Amino acid sequence: MRTSILGATVALALVTGSATASEGPKLAAQNWSFGGIFGTFDRATLRRGVQVYNEVCASCHSLKLVAYRNLGDVGYGAEEVKAIAAEFEVTDGPNDDGDMFTRPALPADRFAAPFENDKAARAANNGALPPDLSVITKARKGGSDYIYALLSRYAEDPPADFELSDGMYYNEVFPGHQIAMSPPLGEDAVEYADGTKATTAQMSKDVTTFLVWAAEPEMEERKRLGIIVMIFLTALTAMLYALKRMIWSDLH
Amino acid sequence: MTTPTWTNPIIKWIDYRLPIFTFTQHHLVEYPTPKNLNYWWNFGSLAGVVLVIMIATGIFLSMSYTPHVDYAFDSVERIMRDVNYGWLLRYLHMNGGSMFFIAVYIHVFRGLYYGSYKAPREILWIIGVIILFAMMATAFTGYVLPWGQMSFWAATVITNMFTAVPLVGEAIVNWLWGGFAVGNPTLNRFFSFHYLLPFIIFALVFVHLWALHVHKSNNPVGVDMKGPQDTIPFHPYYTIKDAYGMGVLMLVYLAFVFFAPNFFLEPDNYIEANPLQTPPHIVPEWYLMPFYAILRAFTQEFLWIPAKVLGVIAMFASVGILALLPWLDTSKVRSARFRPIYKQVFWLFFVDCLVLGYVGANPPEGYLILLGQVATAYYFLHFLVVMPVLGIMEKTRPVPDSISAAVTPGGTSGKEDT
Ligand code: HEM
Numbered sequence: 250m251r252t253s254i255l256g257a258t259v260a261l262a263l264v265t266g267s268a269t270a271s272e273g274p275k276l277a278a279q280n281w282s283f284g285g286i287f288g289t290f291d292r293a294t295l296r297r298g299v300q301v302y303n304e305v306c307a308s309c310h311s312l313k314l315v316a317y318r319n320l321g322d323v324g325y326g327a328e329e330v331k332a333i334a335a336e337f338e339v340t341d342g343p344n345d346d347g348d349m350f351t352r353p354a355l356p357a358d359r360f361a362a363p364f365e366n367d368k369a370a371r372a373a374n375n376g377a378l379p380p381d382l383s384v385i386t387k388a389r390k391g392g393s394d395y396i397y398a399l400l401s402r403y404a405e406d407p408p409a410d411f412e413l414s415d416g417m418y419y420n421e422v423f424p425g426h427q428i429a430m431s432p433p434l435g436e437d438a439v440e441y442a443d444g445t446k447a448t449t450a451q452m453s454k455d456v457t458t459f460l461v462w463a464a465e466p467e468m469e470e471r472k473r474l475g476i477i478v479m480i481f482l483t484a485l486t487a488m489l490y491a492l493k494r495m496i497w498s499d500l501h
Numbered sequence: 502m503t504t505p506t507w508t509n510p511i512i513k514w515i516d517y518r519l520p521i522f523t524f525t526q527h528h529l530v531e532y533p534t535p536k537n538l539n540y541w542w543n544f545g546s547l548a549g550v551v552l553v554i555m556i557a558t559g560i561f562l563s564m565s566y567t568p569h570v571d572y573a574f575d576s577v578e579r580i581m582r583d584v585n586y587g588w589l590l591r592y593l594h595m596n597g598g599s600m601f602f603i604a605v606y607i608h609v610f611r612g613l614y615y616g617s618y619k620a621p622r623e624i625l626w627i628i629g630v631i632i633l634f635a636m637m638a639t640a641f642t643g644y645v646l647p648w649g650q651m652s653f654w655a656a657t658v659i660t661n662m663f664t665a666v667p668l669v670g671e672a673i674v675n676w677l678w679g680g681f682a683v684g685n686p687t688l689n690r691f692f693s694f695h696y697l698l699p700f701i702i703f704a705l706v707f708v709h710l711w712a713l714h715v716h717k718s719n720n721p722v723g724v725d726m727k728g729p730q731d732t733i734p735f736h737p738y739y740t741i742k743d744a745y746g747m748g749v750l751m752l753v754y755l756a757f758v759f760f761a762p763n764f765f766l767e768p769d770n771y772i773e774a775n776p777l778q779t780p781p782h783i784v785p786e787w788y789l790m791p792f793y794a795i796l797r798a799f800t801q802e803f804l805w806i807p808a809k810v811l812g813v814i815a816m817f818a819s820v821g822i823l824a825l826l827p828w829l830d831t832s833k834v835r836s837a838r839f840r841p842i843y844k845q846v847f848w849l850f851f852v853d854c855l856v857l858g859y860v861g862a863n864p865p866e867g868y869l870i871l872l873g874q875v876a877t878a879y880y881f882l883h884f885l886v887v888m889p890v891l892g893i894m895e896k897t898r899p900v901p902d903s904i905s906a907a908v909t910p911g912g913t914s915g916k917e918d919t
Contacts, residue, residue, distance in 0.1 A: 286760045314578050380772075384578065387763060388771035424781075464771075467581065467588040474589075475759025482755065486748030493745045496737050500536065 274422050276394040279454065283461060286476065289469050290462050292324050297441055298459025301452050303333065304439045306382065309374065309430075312360035314383035315463045321356075322466065330356045337361035375416045377429030386457070386464045393461050398422040400453035403432040528714060533732035534739055535720035537908045541615075542718065543746035544608040549706060550747055551601045551754075556699050558594040566646065568692035570685045573648035574773040592762040598640050599765045600754045602788035605636065609823075614847055616835030617719040623827040625712035628705060630824045635702045637789065637820070642695040644786055648688065649770030654783045656683045656691070662796070665810040682776065722907040723836030724900060731904040782864045790861030791854050795819050797865050798877035815877065822884045829884050831892030839898040843891055850883045 282291035299320065302312075317334040321327065334354040339361050342349035354361050364370035371378050389395045399422050407419035407426070417427040434452045441447050462468070505526050507513040516522045565584050567576035580587040609629070612618055618626035641659060645652045660677050664670040679686025717726065726732050733739075757764055765787060769780050785793050799811040822829075837844045853876050860873035901907035 314575065314582065319582075384771045388768050390768050392768075471588060471592075471759055471762070475755070478755055478759065479752065482748060482752050486745065486752060489741065489745040489748050493741045496741050500733065500738075 276391045276398050276422065278394055279397055281393055281461075282458065283468060286472055288472070290323060290458060293443065294455050294458045295323055295462060297443065297445060297452075297455035298457070298462075299333070300442060301434070301439055301456040302459050303336070305433050305452075306456065307337070307360065308363055309370075309379040309433075311362035311364075311379075311381045312383050312463060313362065313381050314359070315466075316357060316359050317354060318356040319466060323462065327356070334358060340365075375429055379430065382460055382463065384464045386461045393457050395422060396460060397453050397457045399428075400434055400456065401449050528735075529740075530734065530736040532714070532735035533717065533726065533729070534735050535718055535726055535731060535904055536733045536738075537720050537722060537904050538718065538739070539721050540746065541607065541611040542720075543743060544604045544611060546743045547746055547750050548601060548604040548608055550750070551597055551604055552699070552702065552706065554593065555597045555601060556703070558590050558597065559696070559699065561590050562594055563696065566692075568646065568689050570648060570688055570774070573646060573688060577647045588762075589758070592758045596754060596757045596762065596765065598643065598786070599757075599788065600750070601636065602640070604750070605633065606788070609633070610851065613826075613850075614837045615719055615721060616723055616830070616832070616837070618827045619830065619835050620827065621716045622712070622719065625709060625716075626827060627824045628709045628712060630820065632702055632705045632709065633820060633823075635698055635705065637792075639695060639698040639702065640786065640788065642691040642698070644770075645688065645691045646695060647770060648774045650772045650774055650778075650780050651767045651770040651783065653683060653774035653776065654780055655785050656687065658783055659785075660687070662809070662813045662816075665807065665813045667810075719835065720904060721836060721838065722901060722904055723834065723838070724903060724907070727903045784862060787858070787862070790859075791857035792816050792819055792861070794857040794861035794873045795877045795880065797861075798873045800870065800874075815881075819880060822881070826884065826888070830888045831890075832895065832897070833892075834897045834900055836900075839900050840891075840895055841898065842895045846883070846887055846891065850880075853879050853883070 282288060282294060317330050320330050320333065325333070334356050337354040337360075338351045339354045339358050340349055341352050344350055364373065367378055386392045386396055391398075399420060402421040404419045404421060407413050411419065411426065413419055414427060417429060418431055419426055420428045434449050434456075436449055437447045438452060439447050445451060465471075504523060507516055507522060512522055562580060565576065565580045565587065567573055577591065580591050582588075584590070612626065612629070641655070645656045660674055660683065663673045663677060666673055675681060677687070677690075678684065679690060720726075767784060784790070793816075796812045796816040799808045799815060802808050803811060832840060832843065834840055837847055856872065856876045857880065860869050860876060863869055865873065
């Protein structure tokens with residue numbers, strides 16, 4: 250009886266799993282450097298991702314939870330961080346005259362927002378709001394695989410029977426397939442500092458890696474600590490089990 | 502049990518005035534426990550451990566959390582980014598909620614299987630049901646605090662249930678909200694409740710244990726302890742067994758915390774709450790799915806009572822009915838081991854709960870509506886018809902005279918199906 254129940258449970262779990270998986274188009278699982286319990290962010294990929302983000306995405310999206318100084322945690326030197334921040338302007342103030350003013354960003358500033366407010370962002374984007382990208386990879390089913398597919402799977406021509414509204418673009422994975430974001434990563438949209446060829450796939454992968462880091466900057470530390478804790482706990486639990494056996498052996 | 506004589510003068514001095522050492526001796530050391538408890542008896546103490554972890558992490562989270570609609574979402578993220586080990590605190594708390602419910606659900610199903618709710622443990626069981634209600638309220642208010650899309654919309658859906666109350670429904674809901682929609686006052690009071698309820702749970706757990714220690718643990722055979730030959734002292738036998746169980750629980754719990762911290766969370770809750778944008782489908786956390794399915798199972802009015810009212814009543818009744826189980830189950834035999842038909846019925850009920858969970862997790866469309874209704878009907882049928890009738894009709898197997906008769910070779914009971 251029990252086995253049949255377990256069987257039924259497993260079957261149900263499988264049905265549940267496949268039912269959820271069948272929602273929306275299939276996302277190909279990419280081979281991410283940060284995948285698995287030992288995964289870390291590939292530094293070269295991350296660097297290219299920062300470049301793509303700053304040169305392309307930052308003109309429409311904000312990243313309000315991440316500060317330029319945070320780049321120091323993934324291998325950027327203090328001078329480098331300063332230089333990257335200085336490329337952007339932020340509003341500060343009020344000054345002694347009571348006026349707001351703009352100044353180049355400092356490492357302590359959050360990534361500069363391209364628009365004053367949501368209204369301005371909508372006005373510049375055909376009515377659509379480019380969401381803040383700080384936790385975007387945690388905020389979508391499929392996470393990094395979804396973001397990668399979103400950026401790399403635009404179609405020039407939508408299927409014949411699809412009615413695309415004005416100013417919208419056809420995307421294979423975006424829910425409903427109509428997205429207000431124009432394909433942001435055409436071939437060679439950036440010129441990589443490290444000489445890597447800037448294909449759409451390459452840039453999508455790089456910037457997605459950056460966004461995963463932006464959403465989970467604690468990930469490397471979390472996994473590193475996790476492995477130590479698991480090793481310790483396994484040893485402790487094994488000893489507790491041995492002790493339990495020993496203590497109970499005088500019964501029966 | 503004899504009163505121990507303490508030799509250490511300090512202990513003696515204290516114990517004469519406040520007998521904590523004697524109390525510990527009686528309730529944690531000598532405390533006679535059935536010698537045949539299996540691992541399903543570990544889950545009560547495990548739930549207790551998780552409760553303590555929840556309170557500890559919760560207190561520290563509260564030090565950096567801001568219960569305001571404009572700041573709550575970002576304050577949770579800032580805990581994860583700018584507070585030392587804030588990510589660990591938050592992920593321990595978030596996944597701890599799921600672990601708490603896993604432990605408690607197993608604990609409850611253990612009770613159902615071995616008839617632990619029967620005389621003389623009815624009050625012990627009913628306190629457990631009250632704890633379950635309080636846990637659900639705690640988890641629900643907690644889910645609202647990070648002020649993501651699911652937080653906001655779950656709060657809206659659930660508080661809206663109270664509009665089902667005749668005449669004063671609307672007024673009650675406005676009172677709960679502190680306004681005319683879920684907003685800042687709602688978040689503030691939810692935070693207040695979320696901080697308060699765990700301490701009430703803590704107190705309830707004490708009463709639960711108080712009642713437990715009067716008649717002591719049930720056991721897999723379901724017959725009372727008849728004397729020292731049936732028992733072993735709690736320490737060291739069950740202290741070490743519980744410690745080992747805790748190690749296993751922590752391995753599972755921390756694997757989620759460190760390697761898949763967002764496994765149980767809806768991605769939508771990482772989108773800040775937006776009252777103008779309803780998410781495509783609103784779901785509570787996994788542990789409330791079965792009850793959500795029962796809430797939505799009612800699609801038609803009955804005897805002029807609107808469907809919504811019926812759903813709300815059924816949802817609360819689905820937990821509350823557990824409190825009546827000691828009287829709905831008419832069988833004289835406690836343990837399912839000696840109840841061949843109940844043993845099957847138990848698993849059927851278990852699967853029914855899984856089905857309800859599945860239905861609750863998915864949009865109410867197509868065959869799922871009917872499936873949810875059938876599963877809901879069976880849920881209540883199990884308590885209201887199957888349990889009373891089965892207790893009378895079922896031909897039980899012979900119950901051993903005592904625990905030692907059952908566990909020593911030649912005893913009446915086989916070892917199968919523990
Ligand atoms: C019965 C035990 C408890 C349960 C089941 C519980 C459950 C939860 C849940 C499900 C969340 C939402 C997690 C998320 O999505 O982030 C949460 C958040 C929170 N809880 Fe608790 N909690 C408990 C005890 C406590 C206690 C005792 C406190 C404070 C003393 C507390 C303080 C908080 C705070 C500040 C948050 C918001 C931060 C966050 O969302 O991570 N909790 N709780």
